[in-house]
Amino acid sequence: MASSLKLILFLIFSSLMWTYTAARDTLKPGDTLNSTSFLCSAKGKFCLGFIVYDQLNSSQLTVWSTTPNSQLWIASRDMHVLYPTGVLTLDKNKTLKIMDQGGTRLELCSAPKRTRNVVATLLDSGNFILQEVNSVDGSTTQVFWQSFDYPTDTLMPGMKLGVNHRNGHVWSLASWSSNYNLEPGPFTLEWDAKGRELKIKRRGVVYWTSGAFTSKRFKLIMMRYNVSIVSNENEDYFTYTALNQSSPSQWLLTSTGRLYDFGGFDIARADNCYGYNTDGGCQRWAEKPTCRHVGDTFELKSGFFRLTSSNSTFLNDSDTSLSISDCKDSCWKNCECLGFNFLFDIDQTGCQFWTGMNWEFIQDFNGDSTLSFYLLKKSPLNHGKDKGIWIGIGIAAAALLLMVLCIVCYLLRRRKFTLSGENETKIIENELLDLMKSDRPTDANALQNDGTMRHDLSMFSYASVMAATCNFSPENKLGQGGFGPVYKGKLLTGQEITVKRLSKCSGQGTLEFKNELILIYELQHKNLVKLFGFCIHGEERMLIYEYMPNKSLDYFLFDSTRVMLLDWKKRFSIIEGIAQGLLYLHKYSRVRVIHRDLKASNILLDENMNPKISDFGMARIFKHNELEANTNRVVGTYGYMSPEYAMEGIFSIKSDVYSFGVLMLEIISGRRNNSFYNADRLLNIVGYAWELWKEGTMLELMDPTVGDSCIKDQFLRCIHVGLLCVEENASDRPTMSNVISMLTNESMPSALPTSQHFLQEEMWLKLV
Numbered sequence: 001m002a003s004s005l006k007l008i009l010f011l012i013f014s015s016l017m018w019t020y021t022a023a024r025d026t027l028k029p030g031d032t033l034n035s036t037s038f039l040c041s042a043k044g045k046f047c048l049g050f051i052v053y054d055q056l057n058s059s060q061l062t063v064w065s066t067t068p069n070s071q072l073w074i075a076s077r078d079m080h081v082l083y084p085t086g087v088l089t090l091d092k093n094k095t096l097k098i099m100d101q102g103g104t105r106l107e108l109c110s111a112p113k114r115t116r117n118v119v120a121t122l123l124d125s126g127n128f129i130l131q132e133v134n135s136v137d138g139s140t141t142q143v144f145w146q147s148f149d150y151p152t153d154t155l156m157p158g159m160k161l162g163v164n165h166r167n168g169h170v171w172s173l174a175s176w177s178s179n180y181n182l183e184p185g186p187f188t189l190e191w192d193a194k195g196r197e198l199k200i201k202r203r204g205v206v207y208w209t210s211g212a213f214t215s216k217r218f219k220l221i222m223m224r225y226n227v228s229i230v231s232n233e234n235e236d237y238f239t240y241t242a243l244n245q246s247s248p249s250q251w252l253l254t255s256t257g258r259l260y261d262f263g264g265f266d267i268a269r270a271d272n273c274y275g276y277n278t279d280g281g282c283q284r285w286a287e288k289p290t291c292r293h294v295g296d297t298f299e300l301k302s303g304f305f306r307l308t309s310s311n312s313t314f315l316n317d318s319d320t321s322l323s324i325s326d327c328k329d330s331c332w333k334n335c336e337c338l339g340f341n342f343l344f345d346i347d348q349t350g351c352q353f354w355t356g357m358n359w360e361f362i363q364d365f366n367g368d369s370t371l372s373f374y375l376l377k378k379s380p381l382n383h384g385k386d387k388g389i390w391i392g393i394g395i396a397a398a399a400l401l402l403m404v405l406c407i408v409c410y411l412l413r414r415r416k417f418t419l420s421g422e423n424e425t426k427i428i429e430n431e432l433l434d435l436m437k438s439d440r441p442t443d444a445n446a447l448q449n450d451g452t453m454r455h456d457l458s459m460f461s462y463a464s465v466m467a468a469t470c471n472f473s474p475e476n477k478l479g480q481g482g483f484g485p486v487y488k489g490k491l492l493t494g495q496e497i498t499v500k501r502l503s504k505c506s507g508q509g510t511l512e513f514k515n516e517l518i519l520i521y522e523l524q525h526k527n528l529v530k531l532f533g534f535c536i537h538g539e540e541r542m543l544i545y546e547y548m549p550n551k552s553l554d555y556f557l558f559d560s561t562r563v564m565l566l567d568w569k570k571r572f573s574i575i576e577g578i579a580q581g582l583l584y585l586h587k588y589s590r591v592r593v594i595h596r597d598l599k600a601s602n603i604l605l606d607e608n609m610n611p612k613i614s615d616f617g618m619a620r621i622f623k624h625n626e627l628e629a630n631t632n633r634v635v636g637t638y639g640y641m642s643p644e645y646a647m648e649g650i651f652s653i654k655s656d657v658y659s660f661g662v663l664m665l666e667i668i669s670g671r672r673n674n675s676f677y678n679a680d681r682l683l684n685i686v687g688y689a690w691e692l693w694k695e696g697t698m699l700e701l702m703d704p705t706v707g708d709s710c711i712k713d714q715f716l717r718c719i720h721v722g723l724l725c726v727e728e729n730a731s732d733r734p735t736m737s738n739v740i741s742m743l744t745n746e747s748m749p750s751a752l753p754t755s756q757h758f759l760q761e762e763m764w765l766k767l768v
Helices: 004-014 017-022 324-333 389-437 462-468 510-522 553-557 568-588 643-648 653-669 685-695 704-709 712-725 736-744 760-767
Strands: 032-034 046-052 058-066 069-074 087-090 095-100 103-110 118-122 128-133 140-146 161-164 169-171 173-178 181-192 197-202 205-209 225-231 235-242 251-253 258-261 265-269 297-307 313-317 337-341 351-355 359-363 372-377 477-481 484-490 496-502 531-537 540-546 592-594 603-605 611-613 620-622 628-630 650-652
Touching: 032 046, 046 118, 087 118, 103 140, 161 181, 173 251, 181 235, 181 251, 181 324, 297 324, 297 337, 324 337, 324 351, 324 372, 337 359, 462 484, 462 496, 462 531, 462 540, 510 531, 510 540, 553 603, 553 653, 568 592, 568 603, 568 611, 568 653, 568 704, 568 712, 568 736, 592 653, 643 650, 643 653, 650 653, 653 685, 653 712, 653 736, 685 712, 712 736
Parallel strands: none
Antiparallel strands: 032 087, 046 058, 058 069, 087 095, 095 103, 118 128, 128 140, 161 169, 161 235, 173 181, 181 197, 197 205, 225 235, 251 258, 258 265, 297 359, 297 372, 313 351, 337 351, 337 372, 477 484, 484 496, 496 540, 531 540, 592 620, 603 611, 628 650
């Protein structure tokens, strides 16, 4: 927690915790609790007493946890009790109330007069309740009032967020106004029953949402909790418990809009939401000012402002209801504002702004300054943009002249290509026809690994392709591949086909076209897509494949509805099929092939959900004695690339093994490799799986939609093998032969994955 005041308070109270075992947990009628005494729960996990929160000699009745020392609940944040005269009492009339020398400050609850054995008890859940107990065994017979119905800025396991329809009472969190002002602040955490999502609002405006609760999880909250959603005519609410009961779990909503778990990680960062960005759950609520750019943020720095001329101003707003987030909002909207801070030190309220161009901020790097300020940090992409505008105008004029020359050259060149285009097309067609007619060696006795004969490639006419796809109608478009659109077609024979239409500006030219055609012609396996032929028309290149009625793996895996069709048996079968296809490419085909772009969208599914590896435009052929190669042109998809390939251009069969490991982790989790939100650092599926492995909580990675169909041993074996496949060093990764052996062997692999030393963030910085 950022508040130094809270730290001081709980350091003081931690000295009292040595005596908690002797403290009582219950008030009986006539008992009182004063400023020098406290209640502690039966197991000593929580205590209740009066704590001084400001310099005005006032206190609050508070519940805090003993491990760690942290404030969790306050009886009334906008009502102060004079210290040290504050008293909590359960009087003879069974009324639980807070008093000081001025009289009754707050009546918490009054039990019905006819009830007996009424007591107030602090439970080991942290809930302080007024209850009626059984006179024989002391068990609870009814609860009249509980602190959990009145959360403050902290959500504890068992607390509710939502609404009680019977009395209209709303359960929600409200942040402090500042680290030194406990009054309700600008941020609230609420449960939206209709949208089935959590929302953080600032003064009523939605800043952040968790995403809808589907498949037993939230889109933007890591699976560390057991979540319960209740919706009926009496109430709508959200509540949670921690999966790991041994570590503390309470959610704190800070005065800046940050929501984090006392376990040491962020849940949401509404303080990073500026109204135009949608990353990390942020919501749009306003257009950014014209002077602000994507990537501009505020950061806290120590130092001081120095005035360099008289043209700049220093503005104050003494409204004590303003919090630091209000200052941030005002500064963000003011194009001349360079930085801000709170105005009043005593409670960190009010605002002070530094505006104009003639302020210079002197940063303190030695730690000598006690002053900190929120400064506008310009995005590196836009830094110096205004300074270079005149240079840009000059460049634009020169570019205009150059453009005219380029247009003239283009027209002349196009005329040349128009004259020679037909001849070039004929040359390419003849080369490919010669390839098909040549007596190229096949696998044993011209039979392929799946037991079928080789098929001949056909050269399709442009007219037949146009007719099959209804002139490439939008209704027949299946999707957009890496090199262009993909269409469904139907030949006159009734044969359904897939047409991969290569875009002229896609980057796949004649070389890649020939490469993919030759490779698929050479390679025949039941887990590789089947190629029927090709079509060349002018500058257009098209590949004609067998039609896959179930589209691609990502079509099912990353859709909240269709993923329900992928039970554990189907997922494991898909994993095995992909592994068999890769094994054929790496070992059993006539040439060794490195795919270089293995990902969910390149795995097609037939009518029986059997996987087929597709898209060989990036593939490379190795001789069987060749171990690795190097390229200056790194191709493929970031997130699936091995570190040595992404950063050094080195690729081998172990590059495909790495991609397979990432893909396998996606299949068992049902999540994209970059969908794991963590505000402290970049975290992909590899990093997340590794963290779960270290903590021994691998089952948290399981897609909840798998349900009871999951075979636990197979699931754990998949994570184990997946982490072996994504080892940092290529030499430590298994071959696909070893992968299949480990996946199909019922015993766990003997090798253990090692620490992921390379930083994903570092890799990305080198790539961008």
